[in-house]
Amino acid sequence: MESTAATKLAMLLSLIFKTNICKIRLGSCKMGPYFPKWLRTQKRYDRLDISDAGISDIIPTWFWDLRNKFVYMDLSRNQIRGNLRSELAYDNLNVSWNQLEGPIPSILSSVSALDLSNNKFSGSASFLCTSTTKDNKLRYLDLSNNHVSGELPDCWILQQLVFLDLSYNSLSGKIPTTMGYLFSIKTLKLNNNRFVGELPSQLKNCRELTLVDVGENKLSGLIPEWLGENLLNLAIIILRSNQFNRSIPPQLCHLTHLQILDLSMNNISGTIPKCLNNLTTFAQKGSSTLTMEHAYSLWDYINEASLTWKGVRSKYQSILGLVKSIDLSCNKLSGEIPPEITYLVGLVSLNLSRNQLTGQIPSRIGNLQELDSLDLSRNQINGRIPISISWINRIGYLDLSENNLSGKIPIGTQLQTFDSAYGGNPLLCGEPLPRICSEEEKGPRQFVLVNEDDKDGLITQGFYISMGLGFAVGFWGVCGTLLLNMSCRYTYFNFLTFLNDWLYVNVEIIRQRILNK
Ligand SMILES: *[C@@H]1O[C@H](CO)[C@@H](O)[C@H](O)[C@H]1NC(C)=O
Numbered sequence: 119m120e121s122t123a124a125t126k127l128a129m130l131l132s133l134i135f136k137t138n139i140c141k142i143r144l145g146s147c148k149m150g151p152y153f154p155k156w157l158r159t160q161k162r163y164d165r166l167d168i169s170d171a172g173i174s175d176i177i178p179t180w181f182w183d184l185r186n187k188f189v190y191m192d193l194s195r196n197q198i199r200g201n202l203r204s205e206l207a208y209d210n211l212n213v214s215w216n217q218l219e220g221p222i223p224s225i226l227s228s229v230s231a232l233d234l235s236n237n238k239f240s241g242s243a244s245f246l247c248t249s250t251t252k253d254n255k256l257r258y259l260d261l262s263n264n265h266v267s268g269e270l271p272d273c274w275i276l277q278q279l280v281f282l283d284l285s286y287n288s289l290s291g292k293i294p295t296t297m298g299y300l301f302s303i304k305t306l307k308l309n310n311n312r313f314v315g316e317l318p319s320q321l322k323n324c325r326e327l328t329l330v331d332v333g334e335n336k337l338s339g340l341i342p343e344w345l346g347e348n349l350l351n352l353a354i355i356i357l358r359s360n361q362f363n364r365s366i367p368p369q370l371c372h373l374t375h376l377q378i379l380d381l382s383m384n385n386i387s388g389t390i391p392k393c394l395n396n397l398t399t400f401a402q403k404g405s406s407t408l409t410m411e412h413a414y415s416l417w418d419y420i421n422e423a424s425l426t427w428k429g430v431r432s433k434y435q436s437i438l439g440l441v442k443s444i445d446l447s448c449n450k451l452s453g454e455i456p457p458e459i460t461y462l463v464g465l466v467s468l469n470l471s472r473n474q475l476t477g478q479i480p481s482r483i484g485n486l487q488e489l490d491s492l493d494l495s496r497n498q499i500n501g502r503i504p505i506s507i508s509w510i511n512r513i514g515y516l517d518l519s520e521n522n523l524s525g526k527i528p529i530g531t532q533l534q535t536f537d538s539a540y541g542g543n544p545l546l547c548g549e550p551l552p553r554i555c556s557e558e559e560k561g562p563r564q565f566v567l568v569n570e571d572d573k574d575g576l577i578t579q580g581f582y583i584s585m586g587l588g589f590a591v592g593f594w595g596v597c598g599t600l601l602l603n604m605s606c607r608y609t610y611f612n613f614l615t616f617l618n619d620w621l622y623v624n625v626e627i628i629r630q631r632i633l634n635k
Pocket residue numbers: 338339340363364
């Protein structure tokens with residue numbers, strides 16, 4: 119029904135304009151399942167959009183004989199089958215999300231934007247060399263999610279290229295050194311392939327790089343220092359699931375725009391650098407200014423990144439500016455969690471699990487007010503869980519399991535709801551664990567604990583003590599008689615402990631507010 123209506127509409131249009139149509143825009147008009155034959159009789163158009171039109175057909179041979187010089191052709195989101203041939207001259211070609219197969223034709227010399235993603239293209243990537251020339255105008259190339267295999271040829275002289283996505287193919291061998299000639303490149307995605315060897319140092323010439331994703335390959339060697347020394351625009355670094363070894367270079371702290379750092383599942387040892395507080399984007403709350411929309415092509419492309427979020431791997435695009443995440447999980451990091459990490463108040467997700475971290479959880483972890491997900495599980499962290507953790511109102515995922523934490527789990531609005539967050543810490547006690555704390559484990563009265571190295575003068579230890587005393591006097595005045603009733607005593611003590619925590623938390627929040635003014 120719909121399809122004939124659309125066809126009729128198009129024919130009507132073509133009649134009205136005789137053969138003078140220059141644009142055919144029928145995106146999302148269902149006209150399938152056959153390839154629209156009336157296109158054959160149209161001669162002059164140079165823009166064609168029949169995306170998401172329900173076409174599940176092989177591209178007919180007459181289509182390749184059209185003599186049009188296309189400025190723009192969008193056949194995306196259909197189920198078009200068959201091969202792609204190089205006869206058509208395009209400027210922007212988008213055939214993503216179809217069932218196209220066979221080798222990729224040598225068309226790169228004529229296009230400026232090419233999206234072949236999410237098809238079944240196969241064969242080698244050698245077309246890159248046979249069809250690129252020095253005055254190439256290619257700015258955007260997306261071959262992701264295909265079956266392209268073999269080594270990448272070493273002929274990357276595409277000086278206009280801004281966006282390159284080769285992810286989710288079967289590419290192997292080393293990352294070619296000529297990629298260092300991609301002087302304009304901003305987005306480089308080589309993830310989910312079988313690349314080996316080191317990141318070539320020539321990449322340090324690609325100073326515009328904002329996003330580098332080489333995750334899920336077999337890359338090895340050091341995490342290069344030049345990432346932090348030369349590529350100062352980097353906002354997203356994803357090296358996850360490779361075999362990078364040795365320590366995290368402190369040079370990464372120079373990357374003031376950094377907002378996603380994923381080094382998980384490598385063989386990284388050493389300590390977490392203390393200079394983390396220099397990462398200014400992490401140290402600011404709210405959305406970053408990172409613009410994730412690009413207009414390299416006539417269709418809009420929104421950058422996306424794959425992240426593990428609360429244990430689920432998903433893709434983020436429109437909200438990417440809000441995602442500030444550090445994932446160093448599954449490595450061999452040792453030493454303490456540097457207290458400097460608590461300056462990164464914009465951090466939304468922190469995953470340090472499955473390392474060999476020791477020492478205590480930084481007592482000011484509660485400064486990370488934006489934190490939605492905190493995973494410190496499977497380390498050797500000891501000491502008490504800082505009470506400040508209960509200030510983090512937004513926390514939606516917490517895992518502290520398989521450590522050596524001890525003492526009472528602080529009371530907080532959500533802390534008692536994370537049932538599986540505390541297991542494997544034999545010395546922990548209190549809700550939600552079944553083990554009841556002894557008096558000793560409950561710890562000292564908490565308002566006396568507040569101190570650390572505050573130099574704020576306005577609110578001192580005395581402030582807390584006097585507040586605590588004032589409270590105690592008032593409380594006893596009203597409820598002291600309760601104590602005389604033995605059966606109430608137990609409940610009362612539980613209540614007092616709770617009140618104590620509650621008081622501490624609220625005072626701390628007020629104090630934070632005053633300090634932040
Ligand atoms: C780090 O990786 C490189 C390259 O695979 C290897 O030669 C080197 O021995 C590794 N170093 C360590 C300490 O594992």
